[in-house]
């Protein structure tokens with residue numbers, strides 16, 4: 096039987112749309128199926144809207160603090176409606192850009208829900224009836240990439256269903272700045288929203304179950320961030336485990352939690368549940384009719400649905416663990432010709448990881464040798480100052496008994512940081528003690544999220560500090576701090592007092 100397509104991609108997020116474009120560029124006759132808006136979580140409910148809101152909120156805070164530069168604004172107000180408009184305009188421009196790119200690359204765009212069937216066949220239940228009145232259609236392909244993404248997880252705790260208990264999706268939909276907000280989870284979403292809403296005048300509390308914020312990152316980063324957020328008025332409780340949420344008779348909600356074995360409670364207008372995201376597997380393997388009564392991104396998507404999806408996947412040769420699809424390094428699942436990428440796959444849930452996996456899968460399918468090193472993942476948090484990390488930390492080196500040397504530069508002597516009166520920050524670079532190969536970097540300073548790219552390139556290409564110091568860095572730039580940390584690895588930073596000899 097002739098296949099309709101060489102490649103069908105299900106899901107149009109940063110994993111799926113990038114895979115489709117790459118596939119088409121490599122000569123594959125490609126279709127993409129998206130049930131909602133192209134751009135997925137990242138453009139519509141994730142990376143882009145949070146960063147737009149952070150940009151607006153930080154700008155507001157900076158204007159209020161303008162006195163530091165001798166600028167005194169008479170009256171500064173926030174029009175939240177306009178902030179939301181700016182956020183939406185940014186999203187819309189990017190979404191329409193993705194659609195234009197798909198079209199320009201000759202990718203067939205199908206609007207509807209894709210369900211994977213046997214023999215690499217896909218059923219599409221159209222979002223709107225086709226011109227001929229059809230509500231569904233069937234396609235087959237030599238290769239299929241599953242890129243269904245994820246949805247916000249909710250805790251199995253009493254009161255999660257109460258009105259005012261939101262996930263990130265619900266928080267974006269609010270039309271006013273909350274008066275007070277309790278955030279459950281001090282991970283990436285928790286700290287970025289804490290920064291946004293505290294800057295806009297909302298009283299923010301974070302309840303984090305683990306002993307530190309951003310638990311996977313360098314200890315120094317977590318400690319500094321906690322201090323900075325507290326200085327900005329955020330109330331932070333680590334080692335705090337949520338017990339239940341109930342309605343406050345005075346209005347709003349009460350979160351009951353345990354901290355250091357003591358029962359505590361906090362009242363707020365809204366509660367944000369930011370405790371991770373679940374894979375969107377049910378939507379790919381079950382016919383939409385089988386869970387039509389349930390909003391897909393809802394906690395009501397029961398274990399029953401997930402088990403049914405896992406069974407269907409298993410029958411097709413695809414294995415899943417807790418709803419995540421298992422693949423090899425190229426994204427190939429256990430079923431021949433079927434690949435999976437992005438948040439739906441076991442591993443790190445980030446947009447650039449989804450895109451890199453998409454490119455890798457498309458290259459593999461088209462018979463090319465994939466190039467990107469999927470093991471080196473920069474992780475960035477867009478607080479002020481920004482936080483970025485790639486490769487190993489000092490703690491990782493200690494744990495694995497890897498001999499390392501550390502070049503650390505405090506940005507307080509960096510000209511650009513002084514001009515912009517940045518919070519005290521640092522750049523830390525970790526190199527192998529014997530070979531000099533760069534193994535990791537952590538930064539907490541202005542533009543850290545841009546500067547980490549150089550370190551990812553260095554690690555991926557096994558570069559040493561002396562190779563990176565061959566090219567100069569312009570003055571005055573934040574990037575000079577990277578040069579100083581590299582010089583420190585080579586024997587001593589220029590703009591920092593030498594370390595005392597032991």
Ligand SMILES: Cc1cc2nc3c(=O)[nH]c(=O)nc-3n(C[C@H](O)[C@H](O)[C@H](O)COP(=O)(O)OP(=O)(O)OC[C@H]3O[C@@H](n4cnc5c(N)ncnc54)[C@H](O)[C@@H]3O)c2cc1C
Nearest residue numbers: 106108110130135136137141142209244437438444445446
């Ligand atoms: C608040 C927030 C902030 C974030 N910030 C960042 C950040 O700054 N940087 C970063 O790297 N990551 C960030 N992320 C994570 C990032 O958004 C995800 O890792 C990324 O979107 C995953 O891409 P994906 O393509 O795998 O899935 P998604 O982006 O979730 O896209 C999946 C798409 O598939 C569609 N779909 C699902 N099932 C079907 C089906 N059966 N048929 C048709 N279509 C289907 C969905 O509608 C969706 O459009 C953030 C996430 C959130 C929630």
Ligand SMILES: NC(=O)c1ccc[n+]([C@@H]2O[C@H](COP(=O)([O-])OP(=O)(O)OC[C@H]3O[C@@H](n4cnc5c(N)ncnc54)[C@H](O)[C@@H]3O)[C@@H](O)[C@H]2O)c1
Nearest residue numbers: 280281282283284285302303304337369370371444475476
């Ligand atoms: N800047 C970025 O790159 C960015 C921004 C936002 C989101 N994201 C991605 O979105 C995904 C989801 O983000 P997230 O912040 O929801 O997940 P996360 O895994 O980063 O953080 C969840 C936090 O919730 C805590 N937690 C879990 N159960 C709890 C409980 N019962 N009580 C209190 N705390 C509890 C965890 O210890 C953890 O610190 C992440 O994978 C992340 O990579 C990335």
